[in-house]
Amino acid sequence: DIQMTQSPPSLSASVGDRVTITCRASQSISTYLNWYQQRPGRAPKLLIYAASVLQSGVPPRFSGSGSGTDFSLTISSLQPEDFATYYCQQGSDTPRTFGQGTKVEIK
């Protein structure tokens, strides 16, 4: 199975801050990497697919980059509605696997 490791597990930031979350795959997955946002009590929501392609309707302050084993999600200017947990997921092979999540909290 491909293991996905996110860092940090949590972070505190202020509205307007630039935030970066990283995700590492245990083997190369090309750009078959997706990012999701999950607010408390809600289902996850797709933000970015193919490592860097913004899902329709997602604000452009979200961006993704990387290929192979190392990836990142950046929020350029944190907004109040962005405080949530973020997950990476590999879509290269089955079983599909997720990172353990990064919780973004208000400082």
Next chain:
Amino acid sequence: QAQLVQSGPEVKKPGASVTVSCRASGYNFDRYGINWLRQAPGQGPEWMGWLRIYNGDTNYAQKFQGRVSMTTDTSTNTAYMELRGLRSDDTAVYYCVRENRRHGSDFDSWGQGTLVTVSS
């Protein structure tokens, strides 16, 4: 737009079975796969398997082999997931998700989730 609506919460005793349904609307049902995931309290999502709607093919995670079945009724645009031999660690929110295959696999539409509680 695509919408997935799941059945309501369930409470089951250890050893029992549960079936969760997922009704799709707003898109051509048999053009996409349906995957099932679950999320235990405080944990990340866990993939259980996929179901190809157009031909009924399935691929289950090894962890659930022999305990899970994923089926579909194309006449009602509904997918089903049955999990047998329930244990307390099966307590989780279960999600059906639409799989988009535009670049590898991503999950672009999610059901609202179904809480399954396993308790004696």
